[in-house]
Amino acid sequence: MTQRIALADQGEQLLADLEALSGLVDDSLPGWTRSALTELDVEGRHWVLARMKDAGLDARIDAAGNVIGVLKGDGSARGRIMTGSHTDTVLSGGRFDGNVGVASALEVVRTLRASGITLAHDLVVIDFFNEEVNPYGLSCVGSRALTGGLTAAHLRAQNQEGVAFGEALAVARVDPNRLNEAVMDLSDVIAYVELHVEQGPNLEAQGTQIGLVTDITGVAPFRSIFKGRQDHAGTTPMNIRRDAGCAAAGTVLAVEAIASEHETSRGTSGSITFTPDAVNVVNEAAEVWGEFRSPDAEWITHARERLLEAAHAEGAKRGVEVELEWLASEEPVPMSEPLTAITTQVVSDMGLSHTRMYSGAGHDAAFMALQVPTAMIFVPSHDGRSHCPDEFTESADILAGAEVLLNTIVEISGR
Ligand code: HGY
Numbered sequence: 328m329t330q331r332i333a334l335a336d337q338g339e340q341l342l343a344d345l346e347a348l349s350g351l352v353d354d355s356l357p358g359w360t361r362s363a364l365t366e367l368d369v370e371g372r373h374w375v376l377a378r379m380k381d382a383g384l385d386a387r388i389d390a391a392g393n394v395i396g397v398l399k400g401d402g403s404a405r406g407r408i409m410t411g412s413h414t415d416t417v418l419s420g421g422r423f424d425g426n427v428g429v430a431s432a433l434e435v436v437r438t439l440r441a442s443g444i445t446l447a448h449d450l451v452v453i454d455f456f457n458e459e460v461n462p463y464g465l466s467c468v469g470s471r472a473l474t475g476g477l478t479a480a481h482l483r484a485q486n487q488e489g490v491a492f493g494e495a496l497a498v499a500r501v502d503p504n505r506l507n508e509a510v511m512d513l514s515d516v517i518a519y520v521e522l523h524v525e526q527g528p529n530l531e532a533q534g535t536q537i538g539l540v541t542d543i544t545g546v547a548p549f550r551s552i553f554k555g556r557q558d559h560a561g562t563t564p565m566n567i568r569r570d571a572g573c574a575a576a577g578t579v580l581a582v583e584a585i586a587s588e589h590e591t592s593r594g595t596s597g598s599i600t601f602t603p604d605a606v607n608v609v610n611e612a613a614e615v616w617g618e619f620r621s622p623d624a625e626w627i628t629h630a631r632e633r634l635l636e637a638a639h640a641e642g643a644k645r646g647v648e649v650e651l652e653w654l655a656s657e658e659p660v661p662m663s664e665p666l667t668a669i670t671t672q673v674v675s676d677m678g679l680s681h682t683r684m685y686s687g688a689g690h691d692a693a694f695m696a697l698q699v700p701t702a703m704i705f706v707p708s709h710d711g712r713s714h715c716p717d718e719f720t721e722s723a724d725i726l727a728g729a730e731v732l733l734n735t736i737v738e739i740s741g742r
Pocket residue numbers: 424458459460466687688689690
């Protein structure tokens with residue numbers, strides 16, 4: 328039975344940090360918005376840098392915009408332990424997604440120092456840059472860069488205005504020509520553990536306090552462009568129109584239909600734009616950005632083929648040209664069973680109810696898991712809501728999750 332270590336100051340500073348982060352947002356939008364590739368996000372990551380330094384970490388921002396702090400161990404064990412998450416948000420998002428993992432990692436450091444506990448291993452705390460899908464269709468930019476997964480093709484990805492992602496990095500104070508300097512040799516990392524809100528309904532529905540993630544969903548984002556002919560809405564007979572908007576709408580419904588055939592699959596067309604987008608004009612062009620998700624890589628492959636067929640069929644019956652490209656797709660990723668067993672033992676010792684579960688949300692942990700033993704700890708999301716202003720997690724659940732993170736790291740380090 329491990330001796331449970333309680334958070335310093337009962338987690339008061341952790342909650343204060345979350346409150347402060349929720350104040351660094353774009354107030355012109357509902358909910359909480361701190362999009363990557365904005366001045367606000369730069370301010371947010373510099374706030375994290377300062378908090379890391381306040382907590383006694385040797386901290387820096389790497390060439391990919393990741394904020395990285397190191398708490399030296401006593402050197403008696405080889406290797407490093409890593410923990411963290413992200414602090415960027417979706418548009419009109421919540422204040423817990425990502426932030427809970429970064430604020431809790433800071434609390435772990437403060438508690439270790441306040442308790443006079445020196446780990447055997449160095450502890451690396453990280454706030455990953457740009458975890459949420461950006462206007463170039465790319466997510467997990469910082470964790471891809473750190474794990475060597477960011478490619479020149481990613482930098483060429485364009486937004487709806489045709490601007491390449493590599494050009495957009497300047498606003499984030501990231502130099503695309505130096506990204507390779509962010510690649511970290513992870514061969515000595517014995518564990519990466521990420522605390523995150525579940526963003527789904529399961530824990531609260533089951534009345535369970537802690538989720539232990541078994542695997543993280545595969546994601547296949549796409550961009551589709553439809554080109555028809557602009558016409559008068561009143562004088563153009565239906566049978567001679569080349570309505571790009573209708574071809575796009577048919578494709579959106581195809582995404583929904585394909586994903587609805589399978590219990591664990593998800594299909595979302597999150598962004599659709601019409602051109603010229605006027606009430607009395609048949610749209611000449613349309614653009615749909617969306618994604619499929621599933622724990623089953625084979626299903627994703629099959630769904631991609633079917634959507635391509637469906638989109639082209641929607642175009643063909645209207646004389647609309649269709650282009651559909653798949654963006655940075657990711658396979659489903661299993662978490663480390665041995666590491667999850669340690670976390671499970673810690674949670675049991677702490678007397679917290681817990682369950683194993685799949686993550687329908689993507690995470691930086693999915694990229695870390697490709698190279699190092701990785702585990703994720705979930706805490707409940709009220710009503711299962713996330714990526715929306717109603718996203719909410721009780722403070723007591725956050726503090727319990729942070730304490731699990733703390734005791735798991737201490738257990739891994741053999742203290
Ligand atoms: O989109 C996701 O699943 C994650 O919240 N970035």
